[in-house]
Amino acid sequence: MTEIHSLMTELGRAARAAGRVLALTPDQARNDALKAAAARLRASASAIKAANGRDMEAGRAKGLSDAMLDRLMLDDKRIQAMARGLEDIAQLPDPVGRVLADWTRPNGLRIQRVAVPLGVIGIIYESRPNVTADAAGLCLKSGNAAILRGGSESFHSSHAIMAALAQGITDAGLPANSVQMVPTTDRAAVGEMLTMTDFIDVIVPRGGKSLVARVREESKVPLFQHLEGICHTYVDGAADIEMARSVVLNAKMRRTGICGSTETLLVDRRLASTGLALLVSDLLAAGCEVRGCALTQEVDDRVVAATEEDWRTEYLDKIISVRVVDGVQAAIDHVNTYGSQHTEAIVTEDPAAAETFLNGCDSAIVCWNASTQFADGGEFGMGAEIGISTGRMHARGPVGIEQLCTFKYKVLGSGQVRPS
Amino acid sequence: MTEIHSLMTELGRAARAAGRVLALTPDQARNDALKAAAARLRASASAIKAANGRDMEAGRAKGLSDAMLDRLMLDDKRIQAMARGLEDIAQLPDPVGRVLADWTRPNGLRIQRVAVPLGVIGIIYESRPNVTADAAGLCLKSGNAAILRGGSESFHSSHAIMAALAQGITDAGLPANSVQMVPTTDRAAVGEMLTMTDFIDVIVPRGGKSLVARVREESKVPLFQHLEGICHTYVDGAADIEMARSVVLNAKMRRTGICGSTETLLVDRRLASTGLALLVSDLLAAGCEVRGCALTQEVDDRVVAATEEDWRTEYLDKIISVRVVDGVQAAIDHVNTYGSQHTEAIVTEDPAAAETFLNGCDSAIVCWNASTQFADGGEFGMGAEIGISTGRMHARGPVGIEQLCTFKYKVLGSGQVRPS
Known part of the structure; x- marks a missing residue:
């Protein structure tokens, strides 16, 4: 002893x-x-x-x-x-x-x-x-x-x-x-x-x-406990693009050092030649480094190439990874493969796509048309929190x-x- | 690998x-x-x-x-x-x-x-x-x-x-x-x-x-999981003694090999010269070995002396330990010291004593005027159970x-x- x-x-x-x-x-x-x-x-x-x-x-x-x-x-x-x-x-x-x-x-x-x-x-x-x-x-x-x-x-x-x-x-x-x-x-x-x-x-x-x-x-x-918050925001083809711009900017940039900040933006292929450029230029204009897939790089010269490692990275900084995906199921697959089961959001006007995303993402908190930065006991109305859990036992979120x-x-x- | x-x-x-x-x-x-x-x-x-x-x-x-x-x-x-x-x-x-x-x-x-x-x-x-x-x-x-x-x-x-x-x-x-x-x-x-x-x-x-x-x-x-079920039944001074006899006998003897069977009977000192003898003779008559404290040994020659080890033992057999205690708080102290936080029961007509016992015992299941053998998912109306937990996290009981x-x-x- x-x-x-x-x-x-x-x-x-x-x-x-x-x-x-x-x-x-x-x-x-x-x-x-x-x-x-x-x-x-x-x-x-x-x-x-x-x-x-x-x-x-x-x-x-x-x-x-x-x-x-x-x-x-x-x-x-x-x-x-x-x-x-x-x-x-x-x-x-x-x-x-x-x-x-x-x-x-x-x-x-x-x-x-x-x-x-x-x-x-x-x-x-x-x-x-x-x-x-x-x-x-x-x-x-x-x-x-x-x-x-x-x-x-x-x-x-x-x-x-x-x-x-x-x-x-x-x-x-x-x-x-x-x-x-x-x-x-x-x-x-x-x-x-x-x-x-x-x-x-x-x-x-x-x-x-x-x-x-x-x-x-x-x-x-x-x-x-949670080890990290690799949080995603998925902008669906059926999103209200102005809402998406506001939600994405807040989800990434309101505070970059908290666990509920979005680290990866997933964008529906249907928006690759339209909304994607707006989302990316908003982030760049706000001083955020953008690391993108090939399609994302096409919309702006300032986008640098994302590596496999980026999809697994919690930056906690003014950096975001951006990937174009083939619709809501591909977004879910990305989240469940690379995420940390913390908080994810979908922006869409399509209730069926929202339901698929909310049910399919195996995460503690899933948001529809709201910023991932709401992942917080105070924002949930719990008063205060002692922490956020990504475990499945007893307490989650x-x-x-x-x-x-x-x-x-x-x-x-x-x-x-x-x-x- | x-x-x-x-x-x-x-x-x-x-x-x-x-x-x-x-x-x-x-x-x-x-x-x-x-x-x-x-x-x-x-x-x-x-x-x-x-x-x-x-x-x-x-x-x-x-x-x-x-x-x-x-x-x-x-x-x-x-x-x-x-x-x-x-x-x-x-x-x-x-x-x-x-x-x-x-x-x-x-x-x-x-x-x-x-x-x-x-x-x-x-x-x-x-x-x-x-x-x-x-x-x-x-x-x-x-x-x-x-x-x-x-x-x-x-x-x-x-x-x-x-x-x-x-x-x-x-x-x-x-x-x-x-x-x-x-x-x-x-x-x-x-x-x-x-x-x-x-x-x-x-x-x-x-x-x-x-x-x-x-x-x-x-x-x-x-x-x-639960490691063991060292379950207690406490018969309070304000018990309906006929109810107590029926509950105690069932709690110990209905099936002795299950985790919800009572292993220790605690009896209020107020019953030492009255109900205690009835409770003990019922158990002996049903073929149960009784290991008792000094006061319990006084009521029947067939009662053998309980050792400290008995209070910590899950018999899973036709054996019971019996101890006279000074009221409900002493019963709670015994349960929280020697028990396994599984299931405990109090028999009493006094709602205040019942409340004290139910709140004070730090166990997954606490019963008032009912047999500890009800510790079972089917009896709870859950349909079936995969097990009983004495842990405090997520699932209990x-x-x-x-x-x-x-x-x-x-x-x-x-x-x-x-x-x-």
Whole structure:
């Protein structure tokens, strides 16, 4: 037994015990804790900024990129946003105790499927310290205990945030171990989390592809995760071309760094000599590099040749691959061959083509005449999400507080026994 | 690349392709295939019995126990039951395409959560050849492809059943690879199945504790499983004692070999000098060995002392452990400490005690005034079950055709783009 193993086992045991208590607390107590945590966050702004200053200094010394430093940085505005985020979560309806199904058997047994918390959620994240508050808030609201493991670059910031959350949680009389943070940057602690099946029910990795890939490789604990979002927009021959131009531009360019941004544009051959040129020139005009198939290259000199590798690439940048395909079935085949089962969209006025596409694409989210950038728990009206899952088990698409619950069956009888 | 690896990869690829087709077939086609398979099973009775004869002979030579030989044995009645089972599954409502949720966002986007098949189900089972037909039928009905791996003792029987199913499936025009059987008894094939995350979405181990334990240890693929059913019945001080006697006797003795049978009886201290003696003498009179705590031993000389180990034991036999506890909270603590999160029951006329127990026991199924032996998909009205899960992810309790589905989100728009 290594020291890290003992430490993590203790953490796990404490989380399980806290989770059992949390699962039975009324919504009001969980909401009070969220509001108290928000208040403590605001009151701790100076301490949090001081801790963040240490992380920023170390990050600069270490030569972190400007983008990473920006993710790491906390100021009053960001601390306010974290606090407001917790208060917003407190406003969401209680996901625990929902009666998901309720039926009565011929023998009079009444059977209810009732939502209960999953238990203990592990969150492994990189250098965004705000995940500390967001993830803890979603777990708390859904009656789950949480074990957080933040990135080493944000160690001091995350711990300062955690200290404020812990105060709020105990202010409201909830168990002190409802949310715990792994108190070491030793990577062995991550290995422990990934195999603690007795103490952690699900792990949410939040970070880049390399983090998620490692977690997928090693984890014995179920995951809510997506490795990448190779999202497609297919413009059908029966599309309203003005709508298509607007949707495609938004799907690619609104934000290029998020998982729901379109990486490949598929265009029906019927549009090869008409709409295709408009779609491509819109993208080029917006500063997007276009890598196209032979037909796409014909419409504009600035289009460079796409390789097989492009169809498999999540650019997360101002780059798009464009391919002309023979109608909706060829589009589906492309999506199911090269995609990552995240989010796809079709633009068409033809309901039959839309139905074929929506059913045929084996993806978590499929859109008709709407931008793939709507792939987001907030946009879905779930309030907030702890992540997006491309897995098929339990939760798929945005993972909000309802998805952080499982269920149990309550069988209500009047003395029924089972016949032989 | 070993030969087994290549073989299993081929099987997996074929299953994935068949699953994609199956997912889009109408319910009628799947029902037709189930009925055709039933007809082919009946028509193949002689061939199936001949194959079973070879397995029985080998089993006897190998010295299999009578219980195992009985599980292995197929006769006309059992073949008829398999065929009828498939026809019953065909009668169930279509689980695919159910709209599980449907809402419209302020921006006009309509979001639907729609049930879709999980994809490819792997079933690893022991010497019951009828699992071949039952599991294949449930997968087919729910639009999933299946990869079956039966026990080596039932190799010939399972393959004869499989041949009949395959004929029925192709009779109805569904993909020939909708259901496949691993064509080797090499155990390396199981190892491949447990790591084929690209081709198998969930595995259902059906068999004894050692099989399930091995699968749990090795699997990278999610599982629907329970290791054991250490089920409890708690008789509260406010119980109707006649009801309690009837429920307890049924919960333990109706069938002692199933996972939902009660293994431990917990009795409220308020009944220690009254009802406890009745409950114990009923069990003894029915031929059940009783292993009790000190107070339980006081009520009857035939009660032997229970050890700590007894509280953790799934007897699957005519043995019960009995413990006097200090009320409902102590009962819950015992269940959550020693149980296997399968099924628990409380007998009481006190609704508050019942609510405390039902909420407090961290188990998949919790019963009030009903026998734990109702833990069964058929008794729940699900038609049939592929197994019972004590996991918390995706499916919990009986796993029927609805639980063999996941969902996707359909986002229906009219050109919406996401604001910055």
